Amino acid sequence: MPVTPASVWTTPITWADNTPMDEDTLNEQIGNNLRFLKRGHLKIVRMPAGADITTTSTTMALVDADAAVEMIVEHDTTLFVGCSIPYALNNTSATIIFDLYEVNSGVYLSSFSSTPAANGLYIGRVWTANTGRVFSGLIPAGNVTPGPYKYELHWRVTANTGTIQRASHPVMLWLWGM
Amino acid sequence: MAEWEEPIIWTTGKRLRARDLNHDLNSNIAWLADRPMDLKTIYQQAANINVSGTDWTTLGPQYQLEVFVPDVSNVLLVTSFNIINAGSNHRIWFDWLRDGEYWVGAAQSTKPASSGAGIGEVNGNTSTEDHLNTLFWDVNVPAGRHTYDLMFTQAANSLDIRVADMTGQLLALVW
Numbered sequence: 559m560p561v562t563p564a565s566v567w568t569t570p571i572t573w574a575d576n577t578p579m580d581e582d583t584l585n586e587q588i589g590n591n592l593r594f595l596k597r598g599h600l601k602i603v604r605m606p607a608g609a610d611i612t613t614t615s616t617t618m619a620l621v622d623a624d625a626a627v628e629m630i631v632e633h634d635t636t637l638f639v640g641c642s643i644p645y646a647l648n649n650t651s652a653t654i655i656f657d658l659y660e661v662n663s664g665v666y667l668s669s670f671s672s673t674p675a676a677n678g679l680y681i682g683r684v685w686t687a688n689t690g691r692v693f694s695g696l697i698p699a700g701n702v703t704p705g706p707y708k709y710e711l712h713w714r715v716t717a718n719t720g721t722i723q724r725a726s727h728p729v730m731l732w733l734w735g736m
Numbered sequence: 737m738a739e740w741e742e743p744i745i746w747t748t749g750k751r752l753r754a755r756d757l758n759h760d761l762n763s764n765i766a767w768l769a770d771r772p773m774d775l776k777t778i779y780q781q782a783a784n785i786n787v788s789g790t791d792w793t794t795l796g797p798q799y800q801l802e803v804f805v806p807d808v809s810n811v812l813l814v815t816s817f818n819i820i821n822a823g824s825n826h827r828i829w830f831d832w833l834r835d836g837e838y839w840v841g842a843a844q845s846t847k848p849a850s851s852g853a854g855i856g857e858v859n860g861n862t863s864t865e866d867h868l869n870t871l872f873w874d875v876n877v878p879a880g881r882h883t884y885d886l887m888f889t890q891a892a893n894s895l896d897i898r899v900a901d902m903t904g905q906l907l908a909l910v911w
Contacts, residue, residue: 579752580748581746581747581748581750584746585745585746588743588744588746588760588761589743589744589745589746589760590743592743592760592764592765592768593743595768596740596764596767596768596809597809597911598911600810600911602810602873602875604843604875640871642855642856642870642871642872644855644856644857646857684859685859685864685866686859689827689857689859690827690856690857690858690859691856691857691858691859692855692856692857692858692870694869694870694871694872695871696871723856723857726852726853727841727853727854727855727856727857728841728842728843728855728872730872730873732873
């Protein structure tokens with residue numbers, strides 16, 4: 559009976575002289591693992607369309623419940639968190655600060671602790687008020703073991719109002735194990 | 737470059753032939769080790785590339801990438817350019833156009849608005865440089881050969897992409 563192609567990872571076996579080469583073993587060890595490697599650990603989230611998101615918070619806070627990406631890692635890997643965040647500020651003297659927060663371990667990627675680094679992962683400003691820029695990044699999150707990982711986008715401003723331009727541009731987050 | 741083929745589904749009674757093992761263990765593993773990608777490096781051109789006009793425009797074949805997608809996959813699109821603006825409060829927008837018909841950032845087949853749309857915005861002051869370093873995924877791309885054009889539009893003035901003395905790079909990677 560043919561198996562349903564799956565993109566799941568199974569730990570490779572160590573073949574011995576008498577290891578049965580039955581259909582389930584071959585499909586699991588070769589076909590399914592090849593399919594998994596082709597797609598790998600990759601989860602891409604594009605935030606649903608909606609109105610712009612704004613903040614005046616000067617302490618780090620979650621952007622939005624949808625501004626998160628989660629994935630179950632199936633084998634040891636090096637994890638990267640990527641993002642494409644279109645943002646603006648309404649004042650050229652203010653700065654906007656972004657960070658990524660791993661929910662299960664309770665740590666910020668900027669500091670690998672529960673307290674974010676002062677300037678987060680990214681600090682930006684604009685040349686002209688209310689014009690936009692993009693925070694595009696691929697940030698190593700370290701060597702990880704199997705399990706669930708969920709990263710949320712957090713932010714703050716030093717003053718004034720910061721905006722994520724969701725109404726006009728895509729907001730994308732992704733997790734990538736390589 | 738090796739071709740990706742859907743792995744064999746083994747069934748009881750199917751003979752374990754050398755060509756089947758080569759199919760899965762040679763071709764596909766070789767594909768994994770050498771994924772389809774297109775990388776363009778643009779450096780030391782005679783002059784910076786000037787963009788003018790206020791509607792979406794491509795910059796020609798040097799700013800076009802091509803990849804072959806074996807089956808439904810994701811394509812990572814990367815830019816790394818320095819740009820320099822000709823006017824104050826200068827605003828540009830950019831997007832990737834797949835096969836001349838699908839706007840990746842806008843996620844639509846119709847041309848987006850001539851300002852304020854696309855993946856995002858870059859802005860600057862007169863003669864001040866800024867950097868266009870972007871990563872973006874085209875998700876669930878159908879099988880086949882695809883081209884990606886980097887498209888620009890702007891509010892006013894003109895824009896130089898500074899490749900006369902700095903390196904610009906474009907990358908498309910199938911994953």
